[in-house]
Amino acid sequence: MQTLVGTKKGQIYHLEINRPKQLNAMSGQLFQDFKAAVDIINQTDDVRVVVLTGRGKHFCAGLDLKEAPQMFQFPDELDQARRSIRIYDLIKDWQFAMTSLSRIRVPVIVGIQGYCLGGGIDLITSADIRYCSEDANFSIKEIDIGMAADIGTLQRLGVQNANTSLFRELAYTGRIFNAQEALQLGLVSKVVKSDQLNDEIFKLAETIASKSPVGCYTIKSIVTREQNLDSHLDVMARTNMAMLFTNDMATAITASMTKGKAEFPKL
Amino acid sequence: MQTLVGTKKGQIYHLEINRPKQLNAMSGQLFQDFKAAVDIINQTDDVRVVVLTGRGKHFCAGLDLKEAPQMFQFPDELDQARRSIRIYDLIKDWQFAMTSLSRIRVPVIVGIQGYCLGGGIDLITSADIRYCSEDANFSIKEIDIGMAADIGTLQRLGVQNANTSLFRELAYTGRIFNAQEALQLGLVSKVVKSDQLNDEIFKLAETIASKSPVGCYTIKSIVTREQNLDSHLDVMARTNMAMLFTNDMATAITASMTKGKAEFPKL
Amino acid sequence: MQTLVGTKKGQIYHLEINRPKQLNAMSGQLFQDFKAAVDIINQTDDVRVVVLTGRGKHFCAGLDLKEAPQMFQFPDELDQARRSIRIYDLIKDWQFAMTSLSRIRVPVIVGIQGYCLGGGIDLITSADIRYCSEDANFSIKEIDIGMAADIGTLQRLGVQNANTSLFRELAYTGRIFNAQEALQLGLVSKVVKSDQLNDEIFKLAETIASKSPVGCYTIKSIVTREQNLDSHLDVMARTNMAMLFTNDMATAITASMTKGKAEFPKL
Amino acid sequence: MQTLVGTKKGQIYHLEINRPKQLNAMSGQLFQDFKAAVDIINQTDDVRVVVLTGRGKHFCAGLDLKEAPQMFQFPDELDQARRSIRIYDLIKDWQFAMTSLSRIRVPVIVGIQGYCLGGGIDLITSADIRYCSEDANFSIKEIDIGMAADIGTLQRLGVQNANTSLFRELAYTGRIFNAQEALQLGLVSKVVKSDQLNDEIFKLAETIASKSPVGCYTIKSIVTREQNLDSHLDVMARTNMAMLFTNDMATAITASMTKGKAEFPKL
Amino acid sequence: MQTLVGTKKGQIYHLEINRPKQLNAMSGQLFQDFKAAVDIINQTDDVRVVVLTGRGKHFCAGLDLKEAPQMFQFPDELDQARRSIRIYDLIKDWQFAMTSLSRIRVPVIVGIQGYCLGGGIDLITSADIRYCSEDANFSIKEIDIGMAADIGTLQRLGVQNANTSLFRELAYTGRIFNAQEALQLGLVSKVVKSDQLNDEIFKLAETIASKSPVGCYTIKSIVTREQNLDSHLDVMARTNMAMLFTNDMATAITASMTKGKAEFPKL
Amino acid sequence: MQTLVGTKKGQIYHLEINRPKQLNAMSGQLFQDFKAAVDIINQTDDVRVVVLTGRGKHFCAGLDLKEAPQMFQFPDELDQARRSIRIYDLIKDWQFAMTSLSRIRVPVIVGIQGYCLGGGIDLITSADIRYCSEDANFSIKEIDIGMAADIGTLQRLGVQNANTSLFRELAYTGRIFNAQEALQLGLVSKVVKSDQLNDEIFKLAETIASKSPVGCYTIKSIVTREQNLDSHLDVMARTNMAMLFTNDMATAITASMTKGKAEFPKL
Secondary structure (H helix, E strand, O other): OOOEEEEEEOOEEEEEEOOHHHOOOEOHHHHHHHHHHHHHHHHOOOOOEEEEEEOOOOOEOOEOHHHHHHHOOOOOOOOHHHHHHHHHHHHHHHHHHHOHHHHOOOOEEEEEOOEEEOHHHHHHOOOOEEEEEOOOEEEOHHHHHOOOOOOOHHHHHOOOOOOHHHHHHHHHHOOOEEHHHHHHHOOOOEEEOHHHHHHHHHHHHHHHHOOOHHHHHHHHHHHOOOOOHHHHHHHHHHHHHHHOOOHHHHHHHHHHHHOOOOOOOOO | OOOEEEEEEOOEEEEEEOOHHHOOOEOHHHHHHHHHHHHHHHHOOOOOEEEEEEOOOOOEOOEOHHHHHHHOOOOOOOOHHHHHHHHHHHHHHHHHHHOHHHHOOOOEEEEEOOEEEOHHHHHHOOOOEEEEEOOOEEEOHHHHHOOOOOOOHHHHHHHHOOOHHHHHHHHHHOOOEEHHHHHHHOOOOEEEOHHHHHHHHHHHHHHHHOOOHHHHHHHHHHHOOOOOHHHHHHHHHHHHHHHOOOHHHHHHHHHHHHOOOOOOOOO | OOOEEEEEEOOEEEEEEOOHHHOOOEOHHHHHHHHHHHHHHHHOOOOOEEEEEEOOOOOEOOEOHHHHHHHOOOOOOOOHHHHHHHHHHHHHHHHHHHOHHHHOOOOEEEEEOOEEEOHHHHHHOOOOEEEEEOOOEEEOHHHHHOOOOOOOHHHHHHHHOOOHHHHHHHHHHOOOEEHHHHHHHOOOOEEEOHHHHHHHHHHHHHHHHOOOHHHHHHHHHHHOOOOOHHHHHHHHHHHHHHHOOOHHHHHHHHHHHHOOOOOOOOO | OOOEEEEEEOOEEEEEEOOHHHOOOEOHHHHHHHHHHHHHHHHOOOOOEEEEEEOOOOOEOOEOHHHHHHHOOOOOOOOHHHHHHHHHHHHHHHHHHHOHHHHOOOOEEEEEOOEEEOHHHHHHOOOOEEEEEOOOEEEOHHHHHOOOOOOOHHHHHHHHOOOHHHHHHHHHHOOOEEHHHHHHHOOOOEEEOHHHHHHHHHHHHHHHHOOOHHHHHHHHHHHOOOOOHHHHHHHHHHHHHHHOOOHHHHHHHHHHHHOOOOOOOOO | OOOEEEEEEOOEEEEEEOOHHHOOOEOHHHHHHHHHHHHHHHHOOOOOEEEEEEOOOOOEOOEOHHHHHHHOOOOOOOOHHHHHHHHHHHHHHHHHHHOHHHHOOOOEEEEEOOEEEOHHHHHHOOOOEEEEEOOOEEEOHHHHHOOOOOOOHHHHHHHHOOOHHHHHHHHHHOOOEEHHHHHHHOOOOEEEOHHHHHHHHHHHHHHHHOOOHHHHHHHHHHHOOOOOHHHHHHHHHHHHHHHOOOHHHHHHHHHHHHOOOOOOOOO | OOOEEEEEEOOEEEEEEOOHHHOOOEOHHHHHHHHHHHHHHHHOOOOOEEEEEEOOOOOEOOEOHHHHHHHOOOOOOOOHHHHHHHHHHHHHHHHHHHOHHHHOOOOEEEEEOOEEEOHHHHHHOOOOEEEEEOOOEEEOHHHHHOOOOOOOHHHHHHHHOOOHHHHHHHHHHOOOEEHHHHHHHOOOOEEEOHHHHHHHHHHHHHHHHOOOHHHHHHHHHHHOOOOOHHHHHHHHHHHHHHHOOOHHHHHHHHHHHHOOOOOOOOO
16 A cells, blocks of 8 residues: 555554645555555454544545546547446446445544545545544535546435435535535534544544444444445446546646636537 | 426526416426426527526415316216326326426526425426525425325435435425425525525526536436336326325315315225 | 333324333333234224324333343254344344334324433334434444344434434444434434423324325325335344344443443454 | 145145135135244244145135125225225235245245136245146136236236246236146246146155255245335235226126126226 | 338227338337337227237348438537437437337237347337247347347346346347247247238237226236336446447448458457 | 466467366365456457366366365354354355356356256356256255355346246255256256267357457446346345354265265254
8 A cells, every 4th residue: 555554553443545745636546555455454453443534634635637647548449439448447446446445344434624525525425434624625526527426426425315406516516515514415424623633533433443343343234235336336337438538528627727717518 | 388488598598487376386288398398408509507496476386276176077987997097197297297307408406485385396306406595485285185295205305305204294294394494304405595596596507507518417317317216106106096086185175275174084 | 012002082092102110111022012003003993193102201211131131042952043043033023013103004203202222213213203302312222232223223214314424423332312413313303392292292293183194194105115124124134143143242231231341352 | 724724744734725615716714824824834843844735626716706896895985095095905915915925934835736827826926836737727817807916926927037928918818828838937847747746746845854944944035035026016006906996897707707708998 | 100000900909010121120210100109009099909010021120220320420529428428319219219019008919020130129028928920030130230239128138038048149149049949038929830920919919909908907007117127228328328439330230231251359 | 277277269268167076166266266267367368258168077066065164163262243254254255256257248158068066056157158068967056065055046047037936946955957957947048969069169159259349248248237136145145144054064964975864953
């Protein structure tokens, strides 16, 4: 694991995203590291609970757009269908990585401060418990690069969310929402003063670590049997086999980087 | 379209229910017009978002009860099963009409003021985003005419609602609930001062219109794949093949019109 | 029915848990009585609504742990698989008992005061409408006896809950949560001053009793078709065929009774 | 049990339908007896397998039409919806009775000779293994009394059948089909000479009785988790709440009894 | 209807595909005509059963490849995602057309002679009963134009087929299979001498027409609730949004027309 | 891969089980090798189809019982729940291995000769096409070691099989069935003379290899989306967490090895 740091403290395993200079943006390496982390943690002796945090001022700035262009470089001889198959494999791989937290067999608590954008939300929706600090800011950012959130957010937060109106507004606009709205949305269950976030999540972790491991294992084994989740993720990946091949993405990314206004052609 | 007015303003399509004297109550014509609106909008050049509002002081007073008696007039020679088949076809047709907003391929925003009763709620649950003014008043009114909400409310708002206790209370009692409770229920995502409702929803519409159409299309194509919705609607229609043939309906409607108290026989 | 008292008041059927000295804890008899109550109520003439309350200061303290040891006494000659089959049968029987309120064909309102712990929550999640008094205190207590809530709570409240983070925190920690959090969680829809709880729920019951019985029957027949509930309950029972055979349970119960700290071996 | 005879022979429980004069036609009593048989057998010491046969020349002639008229006698004051609720309860009760064989926790083998009509097919589809004699004759007879097979045949044999064309032909025409077609349809797995049927099924029963009871229990517990069976049965019952109220039924039954030709009005 | 001929004979509606010179190949017009036929038949007075046949020596030669190139002509300015959206709409429209037979509310019998290829199989899988003559020849032909059967065959015949090995062999190879194999596959339920096909299907039609219309309606309303069919069709359409954009299609079609051997690049 | 041999012949990948002295029985190593084979094949350049055969006279004798005892050796300090968790992990791992053939992205053809027992059937049910020689013999053997087939057979062949009676007879009795019955059961699609099996499957492989890779990929991507397969496999694994802890297994295995008669205690 190059981008994650793991430390065992008593029966608590502390996992940290460690790309503070890049605001913990998600690189291809980070996806691989999350998959690796599952095996490491499940095989570490006597872990009872996992705490996930991000080093630096921000939890996670979403996908590392610097790596995006490579995703779309294909040998010239590939026709569209063959390119789409490669994109499908990539999405499935990333979806699997973003489901890592639910494959860890003990409860996973996340503490969020600063920005939690795009892929950052995909990631935390697969955790068990989410607390954030007062200054946290969230965005289902994918629309701003011309796509839909395809590695977990729409499939978890969207499917089970009671306020579909609020959820869809956030997905369609990509606007920033703060800690209180995250609470209303059910994305976090507690908003904590910034300097107390660490204390609160570790205190919670200790409480859970003191409970019966068999009881906790059983609860997790039941609550992570989400309704048709695999099917929802697969349908998303199939849809994006075609939808990611749009000039809107380049247009949107350029506008975002130059702070200009994007002009998109009609459908 | 006789009961709906459509206007294209830039890339925003404004759809208005236009029966203000009848408090925008739903007539058979209105159902047909909603179905027609889907095709019109999907074929209009370069629509990016739809805004739905109701003309006059109220958004929608629900089914137009004046038309109800005709629904239950059958040729004498039809036995009960044959009458039920006709009612089934009618319910399916109305359910299809009330799903119109989700078949429009761009996001649909609804702004609600005044009363939004019965069928009005069925209608808006198939929109993407719902804002209301402070003075809005809602009621899952169907119980007051002796029936269950069979064209969307129970099947959408009921299935995904996290506070089943609140939802069922509203469905069993038909009581009026205000904007704040609608927010708590997840029926709307924002309550706005009455004189600002129009501004707010058009501002939101403009934001969405500025986003990638491919991105928005993809989000909508995923979020409208609601869990087993067709099956839920169909089971409801089959149940009401029998349940609508009750004297309770006449009793309830009469009491409602005469402001008297209804006396229903036991089951 | 030895542990339940039923009284018909007009068209309202008042069902009371009547083990106040045991804080209305659930004994084997209570499970059987709930199953019996369904038939009694469904066959009582002209019942339009049911109100369920608990006598004494507390609504229900959860499973009566005094009876737990007997559950795990088996003839010596039974191997593990054969013991697990007996436990499976027991869990299925209890699950069926805890689903009683949804089999009553009229709406069921519950009023909760004081403690509502463990099995008490399983029970009320199968009711239609839940009000509590300001002093109510809840706990998904099962983790504190080393197990998962296997007779309804995880399968109803967990599956449909929009704030999965809050729900899981409560399930993993077993901590007490108060009336306001119960409201946020969607477990109750109204918090009432303690001395008004009775008035409120009976007033609500009267409202519902005045509505069309056919309408109410239809609503209940639709809203209780919960998504794959039977399958979720069955998977839980199969999982606990093995998981209940853990020393953690004895360790946890002993610690709980002696107010000591439980030490559990690792997985 | 008045209409069923049960005998334990070693570890084999032999259950016989005992209304030979009525060609083992299904009376209301027979439905109740099948429900009772489940508890009796599951509680009988050391039963390893069940064999079900019919006394006399025929396995089962289907519903006892003599009892049908009573089903449709209602107090005059009941409106249609209230009558439909009673019919729904009746269908659900009969469906539950016809699922009895799958609730017996050991494998159930059926041997069929002579006629197996209508409800007889509903019944045997819930068994594990079905053999018939060469002279067996089957019919999905319900269409000949103006209705659809609503207590198991359409929901089990129809859902899993690979030759939908053959299945639907049999359901729409109600024509007699013989042992070979039953084999092709997958309704039976072996056709046996008439005088060997008894020997064959008891030989098979002995083989199964000699196997591990835990192994057999586990297989049955898995293979009887049929895909959405409860939901299919429920939708059927809701549909027939209305569809059984047709004059076609009287017309068809009269024609059938008088060997006349039925004339039905159009839909 | 330009490509279909409809004739009412007593209570039987005879629908004929009428493009004998094109071997009844499916043109865009034919798809539209099937959709129209549903409304015409459902509104024709007193139709009790439908018989579908193809005029000429062959039942249906599959998609009319002459029209295929137009499908893939798009305005130059459309990027890949926008082209895929158009293809998705086209597939959904054709899927809807190919589901027409199941939307007709009375039973539909198909008689097949000569070739029944590609789209011809998609079509008949949505009928109720299928008979063929001894000389009938079938092929799941789509693989020979470089694609998967996306308008019904994989989704109906594939999902419910008991011999997955046979089904997949036929789908992967596109080889011709004869009447006996069609019977084994469950695609037809009866093989008839060529000169008797017409007699047999009309005799069957008369039998069904003599049955209770309410009974037949109820059976059809239940057996056409196929497990997740809409979802399967939708997933197929989403997959082919990308997969139809392959040079393999042109390569395969050219090879097929020139009787040459196709050389496809690797994935 | 120690127990599998892979050879690329043109565009056909030939995979052989290579434990002929052990009749190709499945060892723990074999499970790991199947998982490895998926990656190897999917990454080998230009594979269009896979052929799987077993070296020696028999295709596969099922689980290698010599390894079974180790599975059930646990550290003494583990209580039953903790042992069950380990068994659950093992079953899931084996299920995943037995699903390997469906994860290979090109069609997989299996040729079966001699014995194909127990786990051998689990394995081939995840292939696309299955041919066998005339002398092939099959058995769903698991019942003879006191358990249910938990790594694919019940979940694939059982769920989709039209002749449930035949399938269950084979599962409950474990009796040998020959090539013709395998054909009737839908387990194979063709029975071939023994000396022609190899020719036939490679001829079939060549045909498939000549087809469009995009077409074949799309078909496989659709037909392997089996209805709730993951859920069925998971429920099986949870059930066997308890059921594998039975003395029946030792009793059955001993009897099987000593050719004695097993005596099992009652449930």
